Each structure stands twice: as structure tokens, then as C-alpha cells.
Amino acid sequence: MEKFKKYELQGFRRQAFVEPAKWDTQILIDTIKKNGTDAQIIVAIEEMSELIKELTKHLRNKGDIDHISEEMADVKIMMHQLDIMFGNRIRVSQWRDKKLERLEQRLHDGDTTKY
Numbered sequence: 356m357e358k359f360k361k362y363e364l365q366g367f368r369r370q371a372f373v374e375p376a377k378w379d380t381q382i383l384i385d386t387i388k389k390n391g392t393d394a395q396i397i398v399a400i401e402e403m404s405e406l407i408k409e410l411t412k413h414l415r416n417k418g419d420i421d422h423i424s425e426e427m428a429d430v431k432i433m434m435h436q437l438d439i440m441f442g443n444r445i446r447v448s449q450w451r452d453k454k455l456e457r458l459e460q461r462l463h464d465g466d467t468t469k470y
């Protein structure tokens with residue numbers, strides 16, 4: 356996790372944010388340790404592209420809900436690994452809130468085309 360230290364806030368304790376008691380988190384930590392962070396970032400990119408492919412199939416009326424569901428699950432798993440690697444769950448949550456507030460404002464203003 357050395358490469359990710361530059362993203363850490365002062366006083367940050369990674370272990371406090373990865374919920375090591377949860378079985379899924381421990382599996383993902385073990386996977387990152389075994390394969391390395393670069394390999395898992397590549398897998399994250401691959402899984403996102405697989406979901407993109409399934410969504411474009413859906414838009415061409417060739418969608419399969421089981422395939423879409425599988426790829427959504429893969430992307431969620433990889434997002435969890437990115438959370439662990441970058442140790443930025445709080446920042447992501449802050450950005451999520453900020454973007455949802457902005458979206459709510461745009462809904463109110465009648466403009467939902469931008470995220």
C-alpha cells in the first residue's frame with residue numbers, strides 16, 4: 356500500500372476504515388495482498404468495461420439481466436477494493452453527498468443533464 360500513502364490525510368489509519376472484521380473486506384484485503392495493487396486496478400478497469408459492454412447490449416435490445424447483474428456485482432466488488440487501496444472511503448462519501456446535493460438542486464432547477 357506504499358504507493359497510496361500520498362493520498363492519506365494526516366493522522367489517517369487505514370485499518371480503521373477497512374472494517375477488517377467483515378468477511379468480505381478480509382477476502383478483498385487478502386486478494387489485494389496476493390495479486391498486488393496494480394493488478395487489482397487493472398481488474399477494476401476490466402470489470403468496468405465489462406459492465407459498459409453489457410449496458411451497450413441492453414441499449415441495442417440484446418440485454419441479459421443476469422449478465423448485467425453479474426457485471427454490476429463485479430464492479431461493486433472492485434469499487435470496494437479501490438476503497439481499501441486508496442483508503443479514501445470518507446472522501447468518496449463526501450464527494451457522493453456533494454454530487455447528490457448538486458443533483459437535488461438541479462432537479463429543483465429543472466436541469467438534470469449534468470453530474
Ligand SMILES: [Mg+2]
Nearest residue numbers: 402405426429
Ligand atoms: Mg466481470
